[in-house]
Amino acid sequence: MSSARWLNKVKWDDQGLVPVIAQEAITNDVLMFAWMNREALTKTVETGEAVYWSRSRKKLWHKGEESGHFQKVLEMRLDCDEDVVLLKIEQVGGIACHTGRHSCFFQKFDGSLNDGDWVTADPIVDDLDSTHL
């Protein structure tokens, strides 16, 4: 694995992970949130596609490996505390969420403190690539 200085600059948490926000470059929409370890971030830079660390499956997760919804990384940023990464991506198929939605953040808070709830606000969309076949 690479021991490059830029990798050492990232402040990995006590599990060796860093939070990652994936933002669609063309719309600026926030599509998803996930985690990376050193190997995932290395592979992301090597391949130019988002590779995360799946905390539930405890293994590397090349986003899109099953769905075909890969994320091409156009730009990568680090925050002021150097402990959060922001990816500017091109979302293949236009779908980032496993529910078939554009963004994972499709539940919107509606109401007030005592009667509020999270309400589904965005539709399931067609795979943009399929519609072009």
Place this chain on the structure above:
Amino acid sequence: MSSARWLNKVKWDDQGLVPVIAQEAITNDVLMFAWMNREALTKTVETGEAVYWSRSRKKLWHKGEESGHFQKVLEMRLDCDEDVVLLKIEQVGGIACHTGRHSCFFQKFDGSLNDGDWVTADPIVDDLDSTHL
């Protein structure tokens, strides 16, 4: 503290926290990333301004309480796994970062795997409110 159902729907981590992304509503820029506990999220809804949990200071942090750079919450979203919150905000003063920048994500990756580095890509900006005085 409120025990509202919408608060229980959030999957708090083993430290009782949830990651929060603050996105500027008007530009869609991602401005910062922080954490909330139940009380912080409750106060955010109560006050309509972002209140985070400072993990370093171990206390509630009403964003802007020292800088004046409050964040007015216009919309609040929850992701598909119900363990990440996205805030659409109006950033008072146009500055979210303690370094005086618009966004905390001002370091951009430049180069390749072996020679890459994080390079400051965004300027320190004037407080938009001050310039209007």
